[in-house]
Amino acid sequence: MTGREPSAVIRNVRTLFGGGAVSGLTDGQLLDRFVSRHDDAAETAFAALVQRHGPMVWGVCRRLLHDPNDAADAFQATFLVLVHRAATVRGDDTLGRWLYGVSRKVAARTKRMSARHSAREPIGIEPVAAPDLDPDRAEWHIALDEEISRLPQRYREVIVLCDLGGLRHDEAARQLGCAVGTVGSRVSRARERLRAGLTRRGFATPAGLLVSALYAETVSASPPSALAVSTVRTATLISAGQAVVGAFPSAAVANGVLRTMFMTKMRLVAVVFLTITAGACGTIVLAFHHTLEPPDEPPSQQQSAQVSPDRAGRSSAPVERKASHRVSAGEPARVRDERVAQADSQPAHGATPAAGDPQATRLALSAHAQAAGIDKLPRFQYQAQYRHGEVDSMRAIDVTVDRLTQALTAPVLAKDWFGRYEISFSWDESRSLWEMKPGETVLNFDQRFWTRTDAWERHATKDKSTVNFVRPAGPSSLWKSVNLFDYGYLRLTPHRFWWGLTTHREQSMSLVPPEKASWKHLGVESFGNEMCDIVDSIRRTERLWIGQRSGRVRGVLTYSLDTTNDKAANFYRSDPVRQIAGKGFVSIREYSNWISTATDDQLTRIALAWSDRDPTLDPAAIQPNELVLFDDYREVSPGLWIPFREIRAFPHPSETDKNKHKLIRSELNVDEVRTDLSLADRFAPLMPKEGDRIQDQRFGVPVDFDYRADWSDEKIRELANIEYSKRLQGEEFVKGLTEPISAMVGKPAPALPTAGWIGGRPPDLVGKPYLLHFWATWCGPCKNDLPQLKTLAERGVVVLGMHPAGTPPEEVENFRRDQELPYPTLLASAKTGEPGPSKIGGYPSTVFPYGILIDAQGRVAGHGSLSELLEKFGAEALIAPSKPGTKKVGQND
Incomplete structure (x- = not known):
């Protein structure tokens, strides 16, 4: 790093911005x-x-700090956090909102620290001169930021990018990878939500004035030039290792925020691990949905899929009750559960249907067959109204089956209802349509429709002033994104429609076919004003209340099981998974990436394999997800009855107690069911018209353009090719750096040096494939590869680290020891003046992290990132043969 004056850098940046270089x-x-x-x-x-x-x-x-010098400290600390997290932040689509969230955390911490210290420390620049904010608007500023932070992610990001960051809609659309019209509609919705939130807090702000106020916040929020210079100077010195982080006053704030973020990440990693292990395998585990909201779904659908990962709210009801236990409707739940739990102290795991109760199996299969009758209809329309609200008496509770049952009828205050909106799901012999209309809410219009060969999404603002379209790759791609969570009865059992299966958990309560599940009879009780048999399947993680008089499903409970045991943790490495996928996996991440591309059949087989992992039957291990009551059954076709009313209860994290949950109740009322409609007339008005904004995703790279009816697919493919070429330009630099390595492929690998190794000498490499990993202690992204490399080494893959020159050997050794790397690393010697690019062990590698694979014949077999190499060659191919006849990379037949 040169010693050039940072102020000059700032001036040059402004020049480069104007010229387009940056x-x-x-x-x-x-x-x-x-x-x-x-x-x-x-x-x-x-x-x-x-x-x-x-x-x-x-x-x-x-806005959050009254003292401009406190604000300067917080500003600088925010960017110091970025210095430390730069290697792991996804910049293209999240940096703006990430910095917004960090700046709020930093400001809060600065306020606390400032309150504890009466005398300020210097921040390394002249005292900051900034115009004082209007004291009368101070509360409004605080309320504004709090309401922005409460917005769903897709709305928060457009407010941050457009209204606070000053980007045009087309610029924000490029960053977010969506259509310009989508950004416009999200901005409109976000502003309306902000206005409503501010109004609730006593700040009545008309929509037009809110836009003006947000704009004023943007144009007046220019940091002092000296502060920007100081921030760049501090960041670059720390990044270059020329400054001790703690030497800067704002670093104390940054370090505190970094520690908080680290602990949050550790908790999140645990949640992701459990979710991927269990949820992706067919078990209904919805723990992670409250942090990852699906794009452009109604809030009720987002919220329906949310359950906190905290296990404090486990069910007090037992999983199994013997058929002989007659359950009295008037018996207190606690007494009933204790009595039944004592009687069932020796539960048996029903691994196969034969192990289940014949009566329970007959009842369950009959009920599921009734629900599956819908998809046998050649024509169908299901039109309903939906609303949801927070149960007033259950804002901070432990979640149990009994509490969910109470929530079905407990009061919801008028102010807590989210107004009704209209949803429908329709099909005929060759067309399908899912749509949502805003009704009484601030939501917008959303239609998704497809034929046997084509698919479209249509999104329009509530006032229909803006409309945009997405054309997905095909009907199967669009169908996988359709969320049926509002329709409980449509999710009750797996369906096979003419266009595909219900293969994700927003479309089906369980992927395990009912006929392959083991069913137990738990007793009898009143549910939905009818005496019902209770049947339960651990394999489907499902409990049904089936009416004794009607024979129909009156209620369904979905739950998940505690998946912290070793068998669950190592499921992705199991033989069944290997057989179904046709390959092995070295990490949860690699497995989850495969899950996203697995076929419907593979997903079903994975769900069955997961259910055979012998989950515990301990009642304390049950985590209730949702309870649905089906009511007002009507015959819509000879012999086919469906409920015209559904009431559902499900948990959310509590807003007042982080260890508790609140319960939400939703209500769905069916307005109309038809079995004789044709969708041909419906499709024509939904199709795009001349000039409508389109994002076409059919040709690999999404392209945005204004619709022209006379444009052929070849014309659109040309646009996609142009866009693809633009993206490749950004990769040319890396390609140029790796061309010398590409030239080595197929040729004998250079002999590795005998000196310079840290952590031991390499093993005998004759006749063995091995992986060279080029990394550096100062390379942030390199650390992301280390867990996977350690797993590979433990499985028998020969891994050798390759480190560039210039780092002291003791620093490399300390890092290797701290990370517990089980393989040696070569520290390259300093360049001695020889011509040509510097090399590490004979390899001209200047990209970090990077991998080079040497085959069993001692030739360079491939190169690229670790994930690229594993995807191309597979982990098993990297393991040296241990048995006669075993073939690995580079071995001849």
Whole structure:
């Protein structure tokens, strides 16, 4: 890093922005430059990020902190957090909102620290001069930021990018990877939600004035030039290792926030691990949905899929009750559960249908067959109204089956209802349509429709002033994104429609076919004003209440089981998974990536394999997900009855107690069911018209354009090819760096040096494939590969680390020891003046992290990122043969 004056860097950045040299780079590309380079390019890249996002960050700090010097500390600390997290932040689509969230955390911590210290410490620049904010608007500023932070992610990000960050809609659309019209509609919805939230807090702000106020926040939020210069100077010195982080006063705030973020990440990793292990395998585990909201879904659908990962709310009801236990409707639930639990102290695991109760199996299969009758109809329309609200008496509770039952009838205050909106699901012999209309809510119009060969999404604002379209790759792709969560009865059993199966958990309560599940009879009780047999399946994680008089499903409980045992944790490594996938997996991440591309048959087989992992039957292990009451059954076709009313209860994290939950009740009332309609007349008005904004996703790279009826698919493919070429331009730099390695493929690998190894000498490599991993202690992204490399080494893959020169050996050794790397690393010697690019062990590698694979014949077999190599060759191919006849990479037949 040169010693060039950072103020000059700031001036150059402004010039480059004007000329387009930096303005054409995404946040992700700027972050990559900052992380991977140690010269003026890195400094300029970080200065560009400060220039781009500084006004938004400064605005947050000034609104939340009255003292401008406190705001300056918070501003600088926010970007110091970015210095430390630059290697792991996804810049292209999240940096703006990520910085917004960090700046709020930093401002809060700065306020606490400032309150504890009466005398301020200098921040390394002249005292910040900034115009004082209007005291009368101070409360409004605080309320504004709190309401922005409460917005769903897709709305928060457009407010941050457009209204606070000053981006045009087309610029925000490029960052978010969506259509311009989508950004416009989200901005409109977000502003309306902000206005409603501020109104509830006593700040009655008309929509037009809110837009003006947000704009004023943007144009007035320019950080002082001296502060920007100081921030860039501090960041670049720390990044280059020329400054001790603790030497800067704002670092105390940054370090505190980093510690908090680390602990949050550790908790989140645990949740993701359990969710991927269990939820992706067919068990109804919905723990992670409250942090990842699906795009453009009604709030009720988002909320329906949310259950906190906390296990404090486990059911007090037992999983199994013997058929002889007659359950009295008037018996207190606690007494009943204790009595039945004592009687069932020796439960048996029903691994196969034969192990179940014959009566329970007959009842369950009959009920599921009735529900499956819908998809046998050649024509069908199911039109309903839906609303949901928070149960007033259950805002901070432990979740149990009894509490869910009470929530079906407990009061919901008028102010807590989210107004009714209209939903429908229809099909005929060759067309299908899912649509949502806003009704009494602030939601917008959303239609998704497809034929046997084509598919469309249509999104329009509530006032129909803006409409945009998405054309997915095909009907199967669109169908997988359709969320049927509002329709409980449509999710009760797996369906096979003419266009595909219900293969994800927003479409089906369980992927395990009912006929392959084991069923137990738990007793009899009144549910939905009818005496019902209770049958339960551990394999489907499902409990049914089946009417003794009607024979129909009156209620369904879905639950999940505790998946913390070792068998569950290592499920992705199991033989059944290997057989179904046709390959092995070395990490949860690799397995989850495969799950997203698995076929319907593979997903069903995975669900069955998961259910055979012998989950515990301990009642304390049950985690209730949702309870649905089906009512007002009507015959819609000879012999086919469906409920015209559904009431559902499900938990959300409590807003008042982080260890508790609140319960939400939803109500669905069917307005009309038809079995004789044709959708031909419905499709024509929904199709795009001349000039409508389109995003076409059929040709690999999404392309945006204004619809022209006379444009052929070849014309659109040309646009996609142009867009693809633009994306490749960003990869040309990396390609140029790796061309010397590409030239080595198929040729004998260079002999590895005998000296310079840290952590031991390499093993005998004759006749064995091995993997070279090029990394550095100062390379943030390199650390992401280490867990997977350690797993590979433990499984028998020969891994050798390759480190560039310039780092002291003791630093490499300390890092290797701290990370517990089980393989040696070569530390390259310093360059001695020989011509040509510097090499590491004979390899001209200047990209980090990077991998080079050597086959069993000692030839360079491939190169690329670790994930690319594993995807191409597979982990098993990297393991040296241990048995006669075993073939590995590079072995001849």
